[in-house]
Amino acid sequence: MRLQHAKLAASGLLTDEPGRTQAKATIVTEVERLHWRIWNGKAKNAQKTVDRIRKVMHLCKGERSHRTRGVASRKLWHALHEINQYLRSQSARLANYAARYRAGMRVGTAGTEGTANFLVNRRMNKSQQMRWSRRGADLVLQVRCAVYNGTLGFGFGQRFEPIGRPHAAVAIAA
8 A cells, every 4th residue: 555655745745835835734644644544444534534635635736846756746646546446445354453453463464475475486486387377376375374264164174274273283285
């Protein structure tokens, strides 16, 4: 998601006019609020915050930048668009990371993503004689996740045991 990009773009907005100064202050505040709301699993309120930022964005239109990498308002607009797409597609599954963090549960997915990348890259490497299709790789990863979570199904219970159970047999790799 593009929260960090939105924060950086908001901090880079120009303040050459009084209207833009007030708009920048509002946008920076609302982007921080947006981050808090997504972190706390409040998708509907986050959507309202995105709408508030969009209402003020017209004051930043037409700004010119001496930088060669683009105008901050355009970067912010693109970041907001991606955040909006994320909220629309994931609002039902948005986790309350703050509650998970306070409960001592994992918040990041780096371990899971690293394992998935390792498994897929190992098989999808061009030096391999046999390769997986994208669909096949996705299906294998879904099975591995189901094994890990213990949700694979009753028919496979003898062969696959979820990781983390006491005295669990080693799961056979897919």
